[in-house]
Amino acid sequence: MNTDASDTRRLRRAALLIVGLATAALLLWALSPGGDRLIAARNAEQMVGAVAPDFQLKTIDGKQISLRDQPRYVYVLDFWTISCPPCHSLAPELQSIHKKYGFHGVRVVGVNLADSSAAIKKYMENNGYTYIQTTDRGAVANAYGIFATPTVVVIDRKGIVREVMIGLASGWESRHDSIVKTVAGEK
Numbered sequence: 001m002n003t004d005a006s007d008t009r010r011l012r013r014a015a016l017l018i019v020g021l022a023t024a025a026l027l028l029w030a031l032s033p034g035g036d037r038l039i040a041a042r043n044a045e046q047m048v049g050a051v052a053p054d055f056q057l058k059t060i061d062g063k064q065i066s067l068r069d070q071p072r073y074v075y076v077l078d079f080w081t082i083s084c085p086p087c088h089s090l091a092p093e094l095q096s097i098h099k100k101y102g103f104h105g106v107r108v109v110g111v112n113l114a115d116s117s118a119a120i121k122k123y124m125e126n127n128g129y130t131y132i133q134t135t136d137r138g139a140v141a142n143a144y145g146i147f148a149t150p151t152v153v154v155i156d157r158k159g160i161v162r163e164v165m166i167g168l169a170s171g172w173e174s175r176h177d178s179i180v181k182t183v184a185g186e187k
Contacts, residue, residue, distance in 0.1 A: 057134035098131035
């Protein structure tokens with residue numbers, strides 16, 4: 001009986017040691033240099049009003065775009081995948097914004113999180129969409145704290161996140177157009 005109690009104590013100590021080591025390792029990882037992990041831990045909606053993390057993305061046509069290399073644009077980043085039905089509902093609105101505000105310095109950028117460039121290109125052509133498409137395998141999505149698709153992030157000309165819209169809530173079309181119109185009109 002004494003042996004059982006001592007075995008139980010040893011198991012508890014071992015379990016506590018493992019949990020403690022795992023917690024320490026996680027803290028060291030999160031606080032280590034490389035900073036993007038701390039940004040990624042933030043909820044996307046908490047980024048409103050903060051400086052947008054820089055991004056470098058490759059378009060499906062092979063060009064590079066970067067927030068810091070092309071300031072003075074309003075960016076509408078749409079994090080999406082072809083397999084996401086709500087993303088299909090959002091695409092016509094993004095095309096409309098692209099046509100309506102493109103000449104006013106608004107860049108609509110689809111940031112696809114899962115599909116190949118060929119699949120994205122086919123989807124865009126089949127639906128008549130002409131706004132910029134890029135691929136991201138997690139780096140940009142993590143920097144922006146993206147956890148669901150669709151998520152739209154609006155960044156103003158000063159590089160400040162002005163709006164984050166996750167999913168398609170009631171009235172999203174007018175809200176989306178309104179914020180882009182407001183931000184596009186600012187200098």
